[in-house]
Amino acid sequence: MQSGFAEGCQLRCGEAFLEKLPEYLGVRYGGCLVKGNNFGIRILDEEKQAQVTKPYQAMGELFAEGDGFFGEEAKKFTGPEYYPLSVRLLMGLIFKTLAKKIVSQLEECKAKPKRLNA
Secondary structure (H helix, E strand, O other): OEOOOOOHHHHHHHHHHHHHHHHHHOOOOOOOOOEOOOHHHHHOOHHHHHHHHHHHHHHHHHHHHHHOOOOHHHHHHOOOOOOOHHHHHHHHHHHHHHHHHHHHHHHHHHHOOOOOOO
16 A cells, blocks of 8 residues: 555554455455555656656565565565654644645635636
8 A cells, every 4th residue: 555644654544454355355365565655656757656666566576475565674665654753743833834825825826817818
């Protein structure tokens, strides 16, 4: 699973569901690869996307070797489970101030009538 959220903890509820799903489907559970901080991957050019997805290919090869995603490499792949408190507080401040300002500016742009040049 991948997400735009950077912390691994943001994906754990999805992982819990995926742990149960194979039983319903009658297949073996091979683990779950969790990686956050991929929000911008959609806007990257093809070359940068290839760089970002290269580690995923390596993890797929590891999975194919038969160990699934239970090893230490898969755990390390996730990245931080939680950011330190100082980082979380700083990010909260940024979202409450800068993001709020940006949203406000976007709303102002939408409210202004658009003129067409003839």
